[in-house]
Amino acid sequence: MSAAELTDAQDRRAPAGAAPVGPGRLPWRREAVAMLVGFAVLALLPFVFTDSYSRHVLIMVFIYAVVASNWDLSLGYGGVFNFGHIALFGIGVYAYSLLTKLAGMDPWIAMAAGGVSAVVAAVAVTIPILRLKGIYIILVTFGFAQLVMQVIISQSEYTGGTQGLVRIPTLYVFDHNMVRDAKFAYFYIALGLLVLSTVFLRAFVRSRAGISIVALRDNEEYAVSRGISLVRQRLITLAASAFFTGVAGAFYAAYQRNASVEVFGMSLATIILSMVLLGGTGTIYGAIIAAFVLTVFSEAMADFGAWRPMITAVLILVVMLAYPGGIFGMLKSATGVFSRRWSPPS
Amino acid sequence: MALLELDGVSKAFGSLKAVDGVSFKVEAGEIFGIAGPNGSGKSTLFNVITGIPFGPDRGTVRFDGTEIQGWRGHRIARLGLARTFQRETSFDGLTVFENALMGSSFGAASQPAAAAREAAAEALEFVGLGAENFGRPAGELSVFQRKCLMLATAIAMKPRMLLLDEPASSLTKPEIDSSIELIRRTAARGITILLIEHVLTFLMSLSQHLLVLNQGTVLALGEPRAVISDARVVEAYLGTRRAAA
Numbered sequence: 001m002s003a004a005e006l007t008d009a010q011d012r013r014a015p016a017g018a019a020p021v022g023p024g025r026l027p028w029r030r031e032a033v034a035m036l037v038g039f040a041v042l043a044l045l046p047f048v049f050t051d052s053y054s055r056h057v058l059i060m061v062f063i064y065a066v067v068a069s070n071w072d073l074s075l076g077y078g079g080v081f082n083f084g085h086i087a088l089f090g091i092g093v094y095a096y097s098l099l100t101k102l103a104g105m106d107p108w109i110a111m112a113a114g115g116v117s118a119v120v121a122a123v124a125v126t127i128p129i130l131r132l133k134g135i136y137i138i139l140v141t142f143g144f145a146q147l148v149m150q151v152i153i154s155q156s157e158y159t160g161g162t163q164g165l166v167r168i169p170t171l172y173v174f175d176h177n178m179v180r181d182a183k184f185a186y187f188y189i190a191l192g193l194l195v196l197s198t199v200f201l202r203a204f205v206r207s208r209a210g211i212s213i214v215a216l217r218d219n220e221e222y223a224v225s226r227g228i229s230l231v232r233q234r235l236i237t238l239a240a241s242a243f244f245t246g247v248a249g250a251f252y253a254a255y256q257r258n259a260s261v262e263v264f265g266m267s268l269a270t271i272i273l274s275m276v277l278l279g280g281t282g283t284i285y286g287a288i289i290a291a292f293v294l295t296v297f298s299e300a301m302a303d304f305g306a307w308r309p310m311i312t313a314v315l316i317l318v319v320m321l322a323y324p325g326g327i328f329g330m331l332k333s334a335t336g337v338f339s340r341r342w343s344p345p346s
Numbered sequence: 347m348a349l350l351e352l353d354g355v356s357k358a359f360g361s362l363k364a365v366d367g368v369s370f371k372v373e374a375g376e377i378f379g380i381a382g383p384n385g386s387g388k389s390t391l392f393n394v395i396t397g398i399p400f401g402p403d404r405g406t407v408r409f410d411g412t413e414i415q416g417w418r419g420h421r422i423a424r425l426g427l428a429r430t431f432q433r434e435t436s437f438d439g440l441t442v443f444e445n446a447l448m449g450s451s452f453g454a455a456s457q458p459a460a461a462a463r464e465a466a467a468e469a470l471e472f473v474g475l476g477a478e479n480f481g482r483p484a485g486e487l488s489v490f491q492r493k494c495l496m497l498a499t500a501i502a503m504k505p506r507m508l509l510l511d512e513p514a515s516s517l518t519k520p521e522i523d524s525s526i527e528l529i530r531r532t533a534a535r536g537i538t539i540l541l542i543e544h545v546l547t548f549l550m551s552l553s554q555h556l557l558v559l560n561q562g563t564v565l566a567l568g569e570p571r572a573v574i575s576d577a578r579v580v581e582a583y584l585g586t587r588r589a590a591a
Contacts, residue, residue: 208447208448208451208452208459208462211440211444211447211448212448212451212452214437214439214440215437215440215445215448217439218436218437218438218439218440219435219436219437221398221399221419221431222431222435222436222437223437223448224398224399224418224419224420224423225396225398225419225420225423225428225429225431226423226428226448226449226452226453226499226500226503227420227423227424227449227452227453227454227456227503228420228448228452229418229420229452230420282439
C-alpha cells in the first residue's frame with residue numbers, strides 16, 4: 001500500500017490493514033501541510049519585524065522552543081524526569097565555545113559537534129538512571145547538571161570559570177555581514193534549526209521507536225513483556241532529545257558570542273520547564289507554542305519590573321488549572337481540529 | 347523434547363518461599379493448566395519464568411532447549427515466550443492499534459513496518475477487536491476488551507508459547523465463555539499455552555495437563571480429572587473434614 005493510499009484510507013476512517021492515527025493525531029500528510037504553513041508564516045516575520053530587537057526576541061523564542069520541545073520528548077513522551085536537560089544545552093554552549101575559540105574549529109562543524117557532545121553526555125547520564133525511577137532520576141540528573149557546571153568552573157584556565165568566555169567566533173554565511181543586517185541571517189539560521197529539530201522530533205514520536213517509549217512510560221513491565229528493551233529505548237530517548245538541544249546551545253553561544261555558567265542555573269531551567277508544562281506535555285508543538293507565548297509575554301511586560309515573573313507565574317497557574325493539557329490542550333478543545341477522534345459510524 | 351522445562355525452580359522473598367523447587371514440563375501444542383489457592387505462588391511462577399520483573403533464585407528454566415533463567419525480560423519475550431498479566435493491562439496513552447503494533451514490532455517476529463502493521467491488525471481482528479476499534483484510546487476499553495487487547499498484543503508477537511495469568515478474573519459468565527473459546531482458538535494457531543486460573547471449571551474445560559501448586563510447591567500433577575479428585579488437592583482447596591467439623 002502506498003503512502004498516499006494509506007492517508008486516504010485513514011481519512012475514510014481506517015478500514016482493516018491501514019494504520020490509523022492515534023487519538024487526536026492528524027494523518028501525517030495533513031500534519032506535514034500544517035507544519036509547512038506554520039513555518040512559512042514564521043519565515044515571513046522578518047519582513048514584518050524589521051528592527052533588530054524584535055528579531056532578537058524571535059531568535060530567543062526559536063532557541064527556547066528547540067530546547068523545550070526536545071525536553072518534551074524525554075519528559076512528556078518518555079516520562080523520564082531528566083532534570084539535566086538544561087545541562088545538555090550548556091554542554092552545547094561550551095563545546096562550541098571551546099572548539100571554535102581554543103581549537104580553531106570551523107563554526108558550522110563546531111555547531112554539529114555541540115550536538116554530538118550533548119548526545120555523548122546524555123548517554124553517559126542515562127546509564128546510571130536505567131534502574132532508577134521517579135524522584136531518584138531527578139536527583140541523579142540534577143546532580144549531573146551541577147557536576148558539569150562545577151567541572152567547567154574548575155577548569156577556568158580554558159573555560160574562564162565563573163567569568164565565562166567572551167569573543168567567541170560566530171557563524172558565517174559566505175561573505176554576508178552578520179552584524180549589520182539587523183539579525184536577518186541569525187533569524188533564518190535559528191528558524192532553520194527549529195524546523196530541523198521539529199521535523200526530527202515529530203517523525204521520531206510517530207515512528208514505532210517513538211510509540212515504544214510511550215509504551216514504556218505507560219507500563220514498563222508490560223512493555224518489556226512485549227519485547228521492548230528498557231535499556232535500549234531509554235538510551236535512544238535521551239540521545240534523541242540531546243542532539244538538537246546541544247546544537248541549540250552551540251547556536252546560542254555563536255549568537256551571543258559569549259558563554260557563562262548561568263546556562264546551568266535554575267533560572268533558565270525553570271523558564272524552559274514552564275514552557276514544556278504550559279504548552280502541554282507529549283505534543284512537541286505545545287512546547288514550541290509556549291516558548292513563543294512566554295517569551296513574547298515576558299518581553300511585553302518589561303515595564304512591570306519585579307512584577308513580571310509573578311504575573312507570569314499566575315498566568316501559568318490559571319492556564320494549567322483551567323486546561324491541564326496546557327496551551328495545546330486549550331487549542332485542541334477550542335478548534336477541534338486536532339481532536340478528530342475515532343467515532344464509530346452511526 | 348518439551349517446549350518448556352522447569353527444574354527445581356525457587357524464588358524467595360526474605361523468609362517466604364514463594365516458589366519452592368518446582369519442576370514440570372510442557373509439551374509443544376498442549377494447554378497446560380496451573381491451579382492453586384490464592385498466595386500459592388502461581389503468579390510468582392510466571393514472573394520467574396518470563397523474567398518480568400525477576401528470574402528465579404535457583405533452578406533452571408529451559409525454553410526449547412535454551413536455558414533462559416537470568417535473561418532480561420525483553421529477550422525472553424523475543425525468544426517466543428509471551429505472557430499476559432492478571433490485571434487487565436494496556437498502554438493507555440496509545441490507541442488500540444498502536445498497542446498491538448508494539449507486540450508485532452518488538453516481539454519474536456520483530457517485523458518491518460508494513461508486516462508489523464498487518465500482523466497487528468490480524469491479531470486484533472482475531473480477538474474480536476475489529477477495525478472500528480483501532481483508533482480508540484486503549485484506556486477507553488471495557489475490562490473484557492482490555493483483556494482481549496492484552497491477548498492480541500501477545501499474539502501479534504507471534505510467540506511459540508503463551509502464559510496466561512488468570513484470564514477469567516473479574517469477568518462475567520458470558521465473557522468467561524468467550525474467553526474459553528478464544529483460548530481454544532489461540533491454541534489452534536499452534537501456540538502452546540500455559541494457563542493460570544483459580545476457577546477450576548475453566549481449567550478443567552481447557553487443559554490437557556493440570557498442576558496444582560500449594561505454598562510454592564507442586565501438590566499434584568497429571569491428567570485433570572485425576573488431579574482434582576486427589577485428596578490432597580481437595581484438602582488444599584476446601585480444608586479437611588476434621589477441621590471443618
